[in-house]
Amino acid sequence: MRVDLGTSFVLETRMSGAHYAEIRQALEEKKQELTARLERIHANVRRGYHADSKERAKELEDNEVVDALGNEARHELRKISSALQRLESGDYGLCVECGQPIKEGRLEVHPYADECIECAEFDEFRERRL
Numbered sequence: 252m253r254v255d256l257g258t259s260f261v262l263e264t265r266m267s268g269a270h271y272a273e274i275r276q277a278l279e280e281k282k283q284e285l286t287a288r289l290e291r292i293h294a295n296v297r298r299g300y301h302a303d304s305k306e307r308a309k310e311l312e313d314n315e316v317v318d319a320l321g322n323e324a325r326h327e328l329r330k331i332s333s334a335l336q337r338l339e340s341g342d343y344g345l346c347v348e349c350g351q352p353i354k355e356g357r358l359e360v361h362p363y364a365d366e367c368i369e370c371a372e373f374d375e376f377r378e379r380r381l
């Protein structure tokens with residue numbers, strides 16, 4: 252069950268326009284950083300394999316790590332893009348699950364969080380039980 256805390260709570264936790272601009276900038280910077288990181292990862296992969304078979308085994312191993320890093324960066328990029336979209340549409344800072352505002356402290360730590368702490372914890376709890 253979810254508790255409706257009422258509109259006064261919503262108004263209190265809604266952020267000012269200036270704060271949104273800061274968040275947008277932080278998101279754009281993070282997006283650029285991740286895009287650059289992905290490009291570096293791809294450049295490493297494109298260097299290809301050496302003919303030597305021992306070298307090759309090691310490089311395949313490295314590429315698995317590179318893949319994991321790439322997936323993580325891509326996952327983060329998707330989150331950032333959707334956060335930027337929500338900034339545009341005015342849905343930013345609202346939980347996609349329950350529609351309640353995400354606390355400002357949480358957004359400072361996770362600027363592209365799309366769920367409030369309660370819903371995120373509930374998801375975690377549910378995953379652990381599955």
Ligand SMILES: [Zn+2]
Pocket residue numbers: 346347348349350351366367368369370371
């Ligand atoms: Zn929620």
